[in-house]
Amino acid sequence: MRLAVYCGSDFGKEPAYQNAARELGQWIGKCGHSLVYGGGESGLMGMVAREVHAQGQEVIGVVPGDVAFIKDRPQPYVTELITTANMSERKQKMLELADGFIALPGGIGTLDEITEVITLTKIGVFQKPCILFDRNGFYEPLKTLFERMEAVDFLYQENMKHVLFSDDVDEIGTFIALYDKMRSEC
DSSP states (O other), X not given: OEEEEEOOXXXXXXXXXXXHHHHHHHHHHHTTOEEEEOOBOXXXXXXXXXXXXXXXXXXXXXXXXXXXXXXXXXXXXXXXXXXXXXXXHHHHHHHHHXXXXXXXXXXXXXXXXXXXXXXXXXXXXXXXXEEEEOGGGTTHHHHHHHHHHHHTTXXXXXXXXXXXXXXXXXXXXXXXXXHHHHHHHO
């Protein structure tokens, strides 16, 4: 399975986020999954890629050709590099390549990318699992906002079955496997 990981191109202040990136990268690699990501070398992004590569798995970097948006050069752990014309095409290519999506802690770009895939799955563009790797409660405010949206009838739980908030790789693995099985039975 190809998993897109969205995350910070910085490390953040909390070492727990770096540990989460290492743990997730190791898990992706050990489970035999491929990584689809933004192609950068720095921050959590680079840590995940390094760990997946160390496990001998495919690492697909997708970078925009107009690198003014990216402060990073493609990193040495990429086994396949795809260059797109711009950020919009980069996002679209990652959506096409990935079978599932995971967001580690990150900034506004991470939030933009994971909420877009949650929306696209909710409205039926595709059926792919979306996971928010909630280390140290990083995504708790977003989860609370989703619950508020549901409470006031702007969001319905049955439309959110494809979303998981978790920082447990075993739970994430089970969710992905069950989601993939449900999808194949439809």
